[in-house]
Amino acid sequence: MGTGVERERLSLRGLVVCPGCRGVLEGDEPGAAQWVCGGCGRVVPVVGGVPRLAAEGYVASFGRQWNRYDVARPEEDEEVFRVKTGLDLGEVSGWLVLDAGCGGGRYARLMGAAGARVVGVDLSSAVEKAAWVCRGLPNVRIVQGDLLDLAVADGVFDLVVSIGVLHHSSDPRRGFREIARKVKRGGRLVVWLYRRNTLPQEVINWGLRAVTTxxxxxxxxxxxxxxxxxxxxxxxxxxxxxxxxxxxxxxxxxxxxxxxxxxAPRYQSHHTVEEVRGWFEEEGFGEVEELGPLRRGRVYEWAYRHNLIVGSGVNLVGRRV
Ligand SMILES: C[S@@+](CC[C@H](N)C(=O)[O-])C[C@H]1O[C@@H](n2cnc3c(N)ncnc32)[C@H](O)[C@@H]1O
Known part of the structure; x- marks a missing residue:
């Protein structure tokens, strides 16, 4: 992580707000066991250095998954980040970034090491793994919270990135609206969601997951x-x-x-490029571009364009007008 970038502790005061009344939460000091809302008095527990705005709920499989498997691979993660965001890590230095659905923290760590100030939010107990993976980076703060009702300040982030997340929520469109609101004017939103495959593939997958889940x-x-x-x-x-x-x-x-x-995950929805492009436009984003795919090669790209690659993505970036 020795990039020579100076890192200060990122204060969450005013950035993460009360999940009840959206008031200012007081008490964000190293080692604090709780924060208290200055408006309504609500107490937010801080466990393992992670403020807990919401309980795990339907994403419990992700808590199990990210805490069990060690999948951070810095070199590969850097390449995936570049392809899935259209950004070189060098560009994010100094930016305020929301990693919406940070999972085990692999991309939050990369961006933090590159000098970004990062708030990583996830609903599952994967936040424990993320906090551990990002230890030593005071400019990265991890929060347990729900993207569908996100108690984070609106219109302040230079970049909101959400890789492989909203399709696992109970309401992807609502989640998109919530995270889009967090982007400042001129800032970027990057989203990667599962691509809808051909009907036979979708039916087979639906049948299998009806059992496995x-x-x-x-x-x-x-x-x-x-x-x-x-x-x-x-x-x-x-x-x-x-x-x-x-x-x-x-x-x-x-x-x-x-x-x-x-x-394992309870929810898994699949989407089309046109659908997600429409979401960007409805939320007031311009310069909407498609990114990816991750792999190259004539056969792969043909199959990808024909929606035959199961597990591949719909990956778009837009700029808030
Ligand atoms: C496939 S993982 C992706 C994690 C990370 N972006 C990555 O690529 O390594 C999806 C994550 O979305 C989180 N998630 C799903 N619904 C969520 C919600 N409503 N609020 C916050 N996080 C959510 C899950 O807990 C899980 O960690």
Missing amino acids: RLPGGVLEGLSVGLGVLGGVPVVNRVLNKVVNFSNHRDWELRVCDNYDWY
């Missing part, structure tokens, strides 16, 4: 390991996964984690 966590972990083995078998791992999704990542732990990430 009801399995106990331990059984799902076993299934993810089994699919991880399949993902290491040459040829099979490039063909069969166009029908039944499983990861063919070269790294074993990432493969297993990706499989769990696909089959």
